[in-house]
Amino acid sequence: ACSRKNTRNAALHPLWQSPLTIPGGTRQSPINIQWRDSVYDPFLKPLKISYDPTTCLHIWNNGYSFLVEFDDSADRSIIVGGPLENQYRLKQFHFHWGAINDWGSEHTVDSKFYPAELHLVHWNAVDYPSFEDAVMEGNGLAVIGVFLKLGARHEGLQTLVDALPAVRHKDTVIEFDEFDPSCLIPSCPDYWTYAGSLTTPPLTESVTWIIKKKPIEVDEDQLEAFRMLLFTSDGEEERRMVDNFRPLQPLMNRTVRSSFR
Numbered sequence: 001a002c003s004r005k006n007t008r009n010a011a012l013h014p015l016w017q018s019p020l021t022i023p024g025g026t027r028q029s030p031i032n033i034q035w036r037d038s039v040y041d042p043f044l045k046p047l048k049i050s051y052d053p054t055t056c057l058h059i060w061n062n063g064y065s066f067l068v069e070f071d072d073s074a075d076r077s078i079i080v081g082g083p084l085e086n087q088y089r090l091k092q093f094h095f096h097w098g099a100i101n102d103w104g105s106e107h108t109v110d111s112k113f114y115p116a117e118l119h120l121v122h123w124n125a126v127d128y129p130s131f132e133d134a135v136m137e138g139n140g141l142a143v144i145g146v147f148l149k150l151g152a153r154h155e156g157l158q159t160l161v162d163a164l165p166a167v168r169h170k171d172t173v174i175e176f177d178e179f180d181p182s183c184l185i186p187s188c189p190d191y192w193t194y195a196g197s198l199t200t201p202p203l204t205e206s207v208t209w210i211i212k213k214k215p216i217e218v219d220e221d222q223l224e225a226f227r228m229l230l231f232t233s234d235g236e237e238e239r240r241m242v243d244n245f246r247p248l249q250p251l252m253n254r255t256v257r258s259s260f261r
């Protein structure tokens with residue numbers, strides 16, 4: 001008998017006991033980015049990233065991923081330009097990854113999965129009074145997606161990896177300061193952008209996605225450090241935090257634009 005290709009079994013994943021699809025959803029994420037179908041838009045500006053490392057607060061295992069959260073009470077860590085009408089404030093960043101290196105990213109490029117994907121979540125504090133309000137608005141959020149590929153050790157990521165054992169269990173938190181997440185973003189300016197949604201509940205259609213074309217390199221030990229985290233709280237039967245990605249969603253009536261030819 002032929003061996004069944006190792007397929008991702010996201011449907012049974014604890015993360016997705018909630019509806020896999022949103023009734024009436026027309027701009028859900030993640031999606032496959034078909035490079036040849038993306039449309040170069042010469043009017044797209046370069047994305048300008050200005051993060052203040054002292055706004056970094058803590059790392060928190062929320063039972064889905066681990067989040068690095070920032071003080072977003074003022075415009076101290078912001079992005080502007082790119083496809084965005086105004087500036088957006090950094091709220092948190094987190095990752096999605098697989099049990100093995102064959103998959104783990106949420107978006108794919110020409111149907112290729114990366115072993116992990118970084119999301120830097122920003123909100124539109126110009127138009128909305130809080131993150132919670134912005135989450136409900138079509139132009140409320142901007143998320144930068146960065147693919148992680150297996151390669152050289154990433155020194156900037158290592159400071160984060162060294163802290164992970166302290167947040168192994170769900171609902172644990174550790175103070176984390178003086179971290180500049182721009183060290184996790186490739187210097188190559190090229191990106192794709194499209195109108196989408198959050199990929200974990202509440203799955204609201206409020207995200208302008210900015211997906212960097214170039215991945216960053218991380219090594220096997222660093223990916224393994226993600227995989228030793230737990231979905232479960234201390235005292236519960238341990239379930240390793242892996243495969244915390246949402247299945248691909250239909251493109252429907254959307255065009256993915258590229259900032260590069």
Ligand SMILES: Cc1ccnc(S(N)(=O)=O)n1
Pocket residue numbers: 119121143197198199200201202203
């Ligand atoms: C803040 C937040 C909530 C839910 N989902 C996401 S994500 N994975 O779309 O970036 N971010």
Ligand SMILES: [Zn+2]
Pocket residue numbers: 094095096119199
């Ligand atoms: Zn995410």
